[in-house]
């Protein structure tokens with residue numbers, strides 16, 4: 001069985017081959033920098049992060065008088081790790097009883113799968129978990145969560161119809177009464193067109209705060225690592241509306257082009273708590289900048 005790191009490497013290598021190979025036997029000249037620029041852009045790093053990395057790299061090559069391509073690659077590795085390190089932040093459990101997490105993300109990003117994986121992760125860290133099926137607009141989403149909850153010994157608070165904010169409020173009260181450690185509030189990724197998603201989400205956040213002061217303690221956004229600059233736009237929009245505390249980047253085992261994390265680090269550095277590297281329950285891993293950069297460059 002492949003380890004999660006192998007899955008990550010396999011995913012990133014499909015599109016980051018250029019980042020790996022362009023240094024092999026290369027001379028340090030404008031061609032190398034041009035190729036690196038293209039490779040970074042292709043990897044979804046975005047214009048801003050790409051330019052920053054190139055400038056910093058050129059400066060370093062000059063000041064440290066690097067002459068070998070491998071040294072330049074090592075310098076790039078160090079710069080990338082430095083850039084991504086601020087995104088690495090462990091999720092601290094047990095700060096509140098219950099710790100309330102609200103989880104957002106557009107449909108298809110992998111939100112439902114991630115909630116399942118995260119609940120499991122929390123259980124293995126001795127946290128009892130309660131789920132609020134806040135996507136009251138999709139019956140299927142609610143049912144999926146209910147089935148999953150029953151199978152994994154996680155209570156799911158759901159209502160047949162009605163207001164997602166009310167479901168979230170009930171879930172927090174219920175968790176208090178049962179002394180549950182963590183409440184995860186699922187939310188809709190798309191609404192019937194007459195409703196505005198961000199307004200609904202803001203309302204849920206507000207109502208959760210009425211049920212428990214200071215909650216939600218975590219506002220997480222799930223993004224699909226394959227969607228590049230689109231994912232970046234989602235981070236900005238959700239962060240503007242909701243003040244995110246963390247991201248979970250999914251599907252990095254697929255055709256993802258890991259550079260998106262550099263783009264996030266440069267333009268909207270919301271911590272990346274976890275990365276998703278597969279569809280299985282164990283395929284959720286805390287983000288580690290060094291491991292990630294090595295997977296990207298090897």
Ligand code: GDP
Pocket residue numbers: 105106107108109110111112113114189250251252253254275276277278279283
């Ligand atoms: P939601 O609409 O955001 O709730 O998305 P789902 O959780 O239903 O996920 C959409 C699809 O992406 C499903 O087929 C999942 O199995 C798949 N998926 C989610 N996370 C990952 C991941 O980390 N890696 C891979 N390969 N697939 C994933």
